[in-house]
Amino acid sequence: MNKKTLIASAVGIALVGAVGSSVLAGKKLESAYQHSFNVQDKRFKVNVAEFNMGALSGSAKWTGEIHPDLCSPDFKFTFRSEDSIQRGLGGYTIVSKIYAQNPRTQKETYLFDIHSKTTWGGNIDSEIIVPANSFKENKGTVAWDALTATFTLKKEQDGVQVSNIKLKAPSLTITDPTVNLAMKNMSYEADSLSFAKLGAGKTIGKIESIDFSMAGEAPVAFSLNNAEVSGNIAIQNGKVLYTSASQVDSISFQANKQPPVKLE
Structure with missing residues (x-):
């Protein structure tokens, strides 16, 4: 995967994260995952493949597609996330491992981790770490x-x-x-x-x-x-x-x- 694809994927992931996080801030975490973050923008497509949540911990797997140009639907960037979820007294702590995918070869490239803390009041504190x-x-x-x-x-x-x-x-x-x-x-x-x-x-x-x-x-x-x-x-x-x-x-x-x- 070339550098332009990685950069564009990273920018798109940030946009999807902003949309998805705004949903997480106002709804229960389970509902947000089950409804694929309610992303309404046609440029973004999110699919939650797996969501498991126990009393205090859980996990989720989801994939996303970004179509920068709606006039060229075949041109897209693909990525996936593996989320580890912890429920605490103050809210949720989520660690997302983000991977970019090459649609032609299916080869994956690890991009970065996103650490998010969602409070019951609706705020989300996030940290992105690029190793x-x-x-x-x-x-x-x-x-x-x-x-x-x-x-x-x-x-x-x-x-x-x-x-x-x-x-x-x-x-x-x-x-x-x-x-x-x-x-x-x-x-x-x-x-x-x-x-x-x-x-x-x-x-x-x-x-x-x-x-x-x-x-x-x-x-x-x-x-x-x-x-x-x-x-x-x-x-x-x-x-x-x-x-x-x-x-x-x-x-x-x-x-x-x-x-x-x-x-x-």
Whole structure:
């Protein structure tokens, strides 16, 4: 399975998770599973193959399909999940192992775990953990440390409210005979994100360092240290006010001019 398929599958899984979680927040867990999360969007298809729940623990298996273009129904991304469920005094704790599937070869690729805590009050606290990994393609290698994303989902009258969003990526490296890229300690935080309306809140993105170099006839080198970008949205008297700020400790860029081309 190529990287584009994995990325598109991951994005689609996040969308299905948002829709499904909004249902889980307002109904009993058993009913949500039995009705395939009540996903109404035609781009998403969810099928629960198995659901078993005892007094305090249970399990579930379900599959999903994502059709990005409804005009091309044969073009789709497929994934499945194996869920472990625990019932406690405060609600449910669910660990979902997500696998992407290649529809042609049926080969599966493990993507990540989703840890969710569903409270009786309707909130869902989720954490996505992408394990450290690396892969090779042609002569290049891509490697990363474990990535984490945490957020809270809450169903409201005007849609699903996503809040307390935090993303962390300790490192990402790409090595190739001609290209090298290294990024260290990337993070992003946002107060809220609404699918139904523009909401007030703060966002901030940080990165400790980026080092990039490209060899060849026209070599290039770029580096950046301790960069930070922030923004704030406020709604006052029906007007939207947006402010932003950015800072960086140091940045450098070097490039050798390409030799002139001789025309004959």
